Each structure stands twice: as structure tokens, then as C-alpha cells.
Amino acid sequence: MTHDHQPTRGEPRVALVTCAELPDLEPDDRLLRAPLAARGVRVDTVTWDAPDVDWAGYDLVVLRSTWDYVARRDEFVAWARTVPRLANPADVVVWNTDKRYLDVLSAAGVPTVPTTWVAPGEPWQPPERGEYVVKPAVSAGSLDSGRYDLADPEHRRLATDHLGRLGAAGRVAMVQPYLHAVDTAGETALLFAGGPTGPVFSHAIRKGAMLAGPDQPTAELFHAEQIDPRTVTPEQLAVAERTLAAVPGGAERLLYARVDLIPGADGRPVLVELELTEPSLFLGHAEGAADRFADAIVAHLPTT
Template identity: 65%
Template sequence: MLNEVSVPATRERSRVALVTCDRIPELDADDRLVVPALRERGVEVVPVAWDAAVDWASFALAVIRSPWDYVARREEFVAWAAKVPRLANPADVVSWNTDKRYLRELAAAGVPVVPTTWVEPGEAWEPPLVGEFVVKPAVGAGSLDSGRYNLVKAEHRELAAAHVARLQAAGRLVMVQPYLVAVDTYGETALLFFPDDGQFVFSHAVRKGAMLTGPDENVEGLYKEESIRPRTPLDAELEIARKALAAVPGGADRLLYARVDLIPGPDDLPVLVELELTEPSLFLGTAAGAPERFAEAITSRL
């Protein structure tokens, strides 16, 4: 247990931790874009690994950014979040959002969500004989441990079954979802939101290219590389994004940031793939003024 550190009030109000992991000690390149904007606003920025031995009470705010090694240690990560006195996003949101079972709640609230079959550890699963499907864990990040399977092919049915069994053997809940083919052409839309003057508002959006080209290849690292470019979202995408945010337990007004990931479904209407409230990339470098908007949101929260 660390000794209590006394911090002068004026310093405490302006000292912010940007939470990362020890594999990205100086922050992700995109997150570094917010640092100058914060310093211009009188904020001292300190990159800190989430599991570092520091006194979190010495920071006016801890902002979760890139702690992407938490997946294998989720329970430890959730317990850490609960002990940080001033955390964004809040610890209960972190607990809820780091397990994709939250999609069940959003679907029950009327949010159009990609259809999902949930396969518990030890539960039998038989691959369908037709269709393309995605297999991935309910606790995961960066598209790791995820694969795409064309189940018309006997080889892919075997690989999909082996993928499910491998995740189950590790005690992980498995998600099986139909592959939304529109991602290959239209792509995935990620919409970013920050608070502004008491309202949680849209900031910018990007198009994300398809990431899953075939079966899981056990890629190591923290994430798979993405193809990103700016996008102006459709009204229908904004509408569903706001509907998803309205269904967040405790309300979206407690959030410092949110990312809503959507892909057109078979009827071309967007469906929710993920609601990222814990450690999403914010793609600050894709939109003019985005780093400043995020910095202003942090400063206002102080």
C-alpha cells in the first residue's frame, strides 16, 4: 500500500492521469494528440499504466485510454477501476462495458443489435451448414481471438468448432454472429461523442475497413491494425447511436467519451456491433478540432 501523498489543491485540480498499459508507456500515438491541448488549458498530463504502483488519489482525474492488456486480467482490471476515486469513464460503466453481454441489455431496450448466439464454456455448439459467421470472445479487444468462417466449407466448419472449443477451454463466453457483408464495401461506422456545455454530443466519425478476412490465426499483440478514414455519418446512424447511449445504465451524462460502432444489416439499416465506453480509440487525428474538443471535455470535468 502506498503512503498518502499530499498534493496542493491548485496542483490537484490540474493533474490528470491518462491511463495506459506498460506496453504503451508513452500513450498511443492518437492519444498523444490531446496532450498539447490539455497543457494549453493548464492541465499537467501524466501517462500511467493502470497496474502501476501509484497513488491514484493524487490525480484530479484518471482518464482511461489504452490499457489494452486488461483482457486476460479483466477481474483485476475491474477491481482496480473500483478503487480509483475519480475515474472516467466510471468504474460501474467499466464493469458493465468490458463484457459484451451488455449487448443483450441494449437489445432488450430496443436498440438494433447484430444477432448473437452465446455459447457458454462446456456448452455444445454445432456449426451451421451455410452462411458466414464471426466467432469471438465476449471479453476481448482489438479484434484479437476473432475469426470469420464460411460455413459452407467443411474446413471452415471444423476451424470454427475448434475456435469455439479453444475459447471455451479458456473459460471464455463465446459469441457467434452472422458476418455482415456490408462491412466489405460500406465498412463500419464509428461515431465519437464527448460532453459539451452539459450535453453529450456528437464530435466526429470514421469509416473502419473490414478486419476479419478469414479464420482466427492467433495473432499476438494488443490489437489488429485498422484501415481508418473520416466519414460523415448518416442520420440513421446518428439516431441509433443516440438510442444506444440513452440505454446506458446510469445515463450517458456521466460519460466523458463514447464510441458507437455500427454496420449495415441485411436490410441496409445500421445495427450496433459494439458500444465502446471503456478504452476505445477516439481517432482524434481524423477530424479538425477533435483533440481540442476532448481536451475541453476533460477540463470541464475537472
Template identity: 75%
Template sequence: MINNHQPARGKPRVALVTCTELADLDPDDRLVLGPLATRGIAADAVVWDDPAVDWPAYDLAVLRSPWDYALRRDEFVAWAAKVPGLVNPAEVVRWNTDKRYLAELSAAGVPTVSTAWVAPGEGWVPGDSGEYVVKPAVSAGSQDTGRYDLADPEHRELAAAHVRRLSDAGRLTMVQPYLHAVDTAGETALLFLAGPDGLRFSHAIRKGAMLTGPDLGVEGLYKAEDISARTATPEQLAVAEQTLAAVPGGTGQLLYARVDLIPGPDGSPVLVELELTEPSLFIGHADGAPERLAEAIATHLARRP
């Protein structure tokens, strides 16, 4: 276990917050441990819902992989509000863990994937054409997410069953058109990390298409991803900056941000997710990224009283 809670006296202590299934951190996140040690920062992997953790003993608590929170969001948000030195902070966690933030960003002028919302108890009748994605408004790691071709009668039935399953569990459902460019161009994730003068662009990656068909409610917590390095275009960077400019409270409070974009029907990038709570940062896919994340953590430590 990485988590020994006994760093050397006098060193800043940082909790890297994770979940029970990844008690030793996601492999990508482990890449920051060396650069943190080089900077004299002691880091522990700490499970967010472990009642034995002494959170005030840490100078900073960095949300990394608490990916089991989706079915316990209220508990997770309440926990975040009690943790001193949490980054990203609790109010960001509250806002960003419910994807209704997409509607706010769209209203602010950010080009965002079109979304219909189906509240628990509301009826939903699928159309008879087009491909759509059905998913809950609160989820992590593409859990409970499926792709449906409504021209297929079986898919129509499965899509309706998916919405009913979420509704019966009291969960708000999102229905979005499937953006076919993800099958060719892929999804672009733009990663931003804190620097002395604010949030800075660090690197970008390409994610291949993940949704191959309906969700039958039997998947695990994680799905395999096809990741490769990518050079962000000026248009993608512009949309990312526009998105971040609309974050409530501003970007000065953020340690990191991930902006996920897919080309829309006209080829221009549209926002599919803004990840501010527990995003994979893919620091293993860009030279110097582990060091930049360590420096971002050091920057936030320096701001602490």
C-alpha cells in the same frame, strides 16, 4: 517517458491510463497533450497495473489504452473500483467490458447484430452455410476474433476449434453473422465527447473490414486498422442516440462514448459495439477533436469536489 508524476504545483493533475505496451500512450491520444497544457492541465501517461502509482494524487484518471486487460478482466474491474475520479466510471467499466451488454441493449429496442452465446462447457455445432464471426465476450482490439465461411469444411472445423479454445479457457463465446456490408461500406464509428450540457457528437470515422479469415490463436495485442474520416448520416446518429439513451445510469457520467455501426441485411445501421471503456477516439481524423477531448476533460475536472 511522458509519465514524470511531477506537474507544476497548483495545476490540475490528470492520469491518462494506458498499459505497459503503450507506456507513452497511443499516438492518437498524444494529440490531446497540447490542448490540455493550453488549458493549464498537467497530464501523465500512467500504466493501470503499476503498483507504484498514487492514484489519489490525481484529480482525474482518464481511461485511454489499457488494452491488455481482456484476460484479466476481474482484476481490471476490481482496480477500477478503487481509483478515485475514474472516467468513464467503474460501474460503466464493469458493465461495458462484458459484451453481454449487447443483449441488454437489444432488449431495450436498439437494433443490434444478432448474437448467439456459448457458455464454457456448452456444446456448439457449426451449421453448414453462412459466414460467421466467433469471438469472446471479453476482448479488446479484435483479439481472439475470427471469420468463418461454414460452407467450407475446413472453416467449420476451425470455427469449432475456436469455440473449444475459448471454452477451455473459461470464456463466454459470441457467434454472430458476418455483416457483408463491412466489406464495401465499412464500419462507422460515431464519437461523442462530454460538453457543459452533456454528451455531444464530435465526429465520425470509417473503419475498413479487418476480419479476413479464421483466428488461429497467434495474433498480437493490436491489429492494423484502415481509418478515414466519415460524415455520419441522420439514421446513424439516430441509432447512436438511441443506444446511448439505454446506457445504465445515463450519459451524464460519461467523458466519451463510441458507437460502432454496420449496415445490416436491409441496409439500416445496426450496433456491433458500444465502446465506453477504452475506445480509440480517432481524434487525429477530425479538425478540432483534440481540443474537444481536452475540453471534455476540463468539464469533468470542473465537476470534481
């Protein structure tokens, strides 16, 4: 569809951006519509790769369920660079859609999962024992990811095959030790909504373990997750805030952020992922969350 309007000083217009597989957004993102309408904001749902969209006609373009970008990252980031008022900004999208950003955060002192990167064509010698996760550096929704017990010869073969498939497709692979606390404590996702000086903590959820074994091919956009509300600890919040403080260009530009943590071997929180592109915000799992994120969107609208 074509949108040929220009931003006005009257009714602000916001695009919530999705993918062709989810033309009406995913259910959680739909919760933003009513609070935005209540704040006098007109909301359109637009597919990121739809032709003839006048992106400059929006006061703000908000990335949401663009979950098909993984196989087309170059095209996606090129599109992001053409959108004048994109949230989160295009340079953040470029940085955050390749998980090698973990090295940047680790160098800044953020506790992260130790990661080995394997480029296409590079050899990989699997450790003799231990459980490890293999996944691509550009991925979403736990797709193309597997968990392997490397003391098992069959799992060693499957892990090597997995890396070979990724390399043959031209994809950088990442290998990380499996954090067993995810099987008991689960993964904690801390959600932040942008404020005047940077993202402000909104709420948190618990996700159950996602990977039960080797990678299994699927046509889904993402694997289903078990979600429950969670109360964060001061230590978790401190790690999340340290993570956001290390974002290149400054966290004050961010409309939203999600920080995913799992207890490490010593029980202290370790960063698994920092989601700044198209994360699920789990608005339906915390009272007032949709209103907080709607307020953040309004605060990011241009003032003139």
C-alpha cells in the same frame, strides 16, 4: 512510479492511463497533451497496474490505451473500483468490458447484431450455411476473432475448434452472422465527447473490414485498421443517440463514447459495439477533435 500529490484548487492534474506495452500512450492519445496543457492542466501518463500510484491524488483519471486488460479483466475491474475519479466510471467499465451488454441494449430497442452466447462447456451446433464471426465476449482489437463460411466443412471444423479453445480458457464465446456490408460500406465509428448533459457528437471515421478468415494467433495488442474520415447520416446518428440513452446509470456521466455501426441486411445501421472503456478516439482524423475532447476532460474536473 509514485505520485503522492493531492488534488488542489490550483493546477488540475489528470492521469491518462495506459498499459505497460504502450508506456507513452499510443500516438493518437498523445494528441490530448498539448490542448490539455493549453487549458492549464498538468498531464501524467500512468500505467494502470503500476505499483504505488496514488490515484486519489489526481483530479481525474482517464482510461486510454489499457489494451492488455482482456487477459486480466478481473484484476482490471477490481483496480477500476479503487480509483476515486475514473472516467469512464468503474461501474461502466464493469458493464462494458463484457460484450453481453449487447443483450441489454437490444432489449432497450437498439438494433444490434443477433448474437448467440456459448459458455464454457456448452455444446454448439453450427448452422448449415452462412458466414459467421466467432469471438470472445471479453475482447479488444479484434483479437481471438475469426470469420467462418459454415458451408465449408473445413471452416465448420475450425469454427468449432475456435469455440473449444475459448471454452477451454474459461471464456464465453459469441457467434454472430457476418455483416457483408462491412466489405463495401465499412464500419462507421461515431465518437462522442462528454458535455454538460451527456456526450455530444464530435466526429466519425470509417474502418475497413478486419476479418478475412479464421482466427490467427498473434502476439499483438490489436490488429491494424484502415481508417478514413466519414460523414454520418441522420439515421446513424439517431441509432448512436438511442444507444447512449440506454446505457445503465445514464449517459450524462460519460466522458467519451464510441458507437460502432455497420449496415444490416436491409441497409439500416446496426450496432456492432458500444465502446465506453478504452476506445481509440481517432483524434487525428478530424479537425478540432483533440480540442473537443480536452474541453470534455476539463468539464469533468471537480469544481471544488
